[in-house]
Amino acid sequence: MPLNQSVQAVIFDLFHTLVSLQLSNAPGPSTAELLNVDPDEWNRHWLADPSDYVLGLAPIEVPFRRIARQLNPAVTEEQIQKTLEIRRYRFRHTLLNVEPETLAGLKTLRRLGFKTGLISNCGWDEIAAWNDSPLAPLFDTVLFSCEVKLKKPDPAIYHLAARNLAVPVAHCLFVGNGGSQELTGARNAGMTPVLITRHLEVINPERIIDVLPDARIVIRRISELALILTGK
Numbered sequence: 180m181p182l183n184q185s186v187q188a189v190i191f192d193l194f195h196t197l198v199s200l201q202l203s204n205a206p207g208p209s210t211a212e213l214l215n216v217d218p219d220e221w222n223r224h225w226l227a228d229p230s231d232y233v234l235g236l237a238p239i240e241v242p243f244r245r246i247a248r249q250l251n252p253a254v255t256e257e258q259i260q261k262t263l264e265i266r267r268y269r270f271r272h273t274l275l276n277v278e279p280e281t282l283a284g285l286k287t288l289r290r291l292g293f294k295t296g297l298i299s300n301c302g303w304d305e306i307a308a309w310n311d312s313p314l315a316p317l318f319d320t321v322l323f324s325c326e327v328k329l330k331k332p333d334p335a336i337y338h339l340a341a342r343n344l345a346v347p348v349a350h351c352l353f354v355g356n357g358g359s360q361e362l363t364g365a366r367n368a369g370m371t372p373v374l375i376t377r378h379l380e381v382i383n384p385e386r387i388i389d390v391l392p393d394a395r396i397v398i399r400r401i402s403e404l405a406l407i408l409t410g411k
Contacts, residue, residue, distance in 0.1 A: 190296035198277055354401075
């Protein structure tokens with residue numbers, strides 16, 4: 180069956196797919212700047228280390244303090260607390276200031292009759308402002324790893340999203356930037372993986388070529404999905 184005749188639901192990643200600190204111009208210095216650590220080293224450790232945090236099993240202070248002191252033994256508790264405060268504000272700003280074209284693309288998919296879902300590997304502090312976000316009303320199911328105690332690329336979290344939507348996994352697209360091996364996870368779960376490059380082009384363009392092989396479809400913006408799915 181052709182793709183545009185089989186898809187019933189589109190499930191999205193959140194950060195660096197629908198929103199990002201960078202594209203929302205979140206105010207204030209970055210975490211790496213505030214902690215006086217190399218930004219690439221911070222990102223590498225933060226993305227690889229705190230599974231306890233993204234599964235909601237530990238507050239952010241636990242892995243945050245551990246990694247900060249590992250990368251900068253001279254960091255003070257005052258620096259850590261100030262950084263956490265600014266970080267919370269930056270994430271709130273990001274969730275409240277969503278690009279209009281992103282909102283329009285999601286609304287178009289829903290108007291066309293597609294169910295929409297969200298799966299995000301995240302901690303509670305990162306999505307504290309979710310209920311106030313213009314994104315919140317645009318999804319039929321929302322799975323945050325810290326809440327459901329599952330995270331990508333575990334097939335179980337994709338299967339849970341499909342069950343919540345009452346749609347077979349084979350009839351779901353999963354759209355993401357490829358972080359956390361999420362596109363491979365989607366494919367292993369039985370969904371069609373879609374790479375979206377809008378945020379990667381700004382944040383980490385060299386990453387695109389690394390995740391291309393994991394995707395069946397590549398788009399720049401959500402609006403392109405409507406064209407693919409309707410053929411118009």
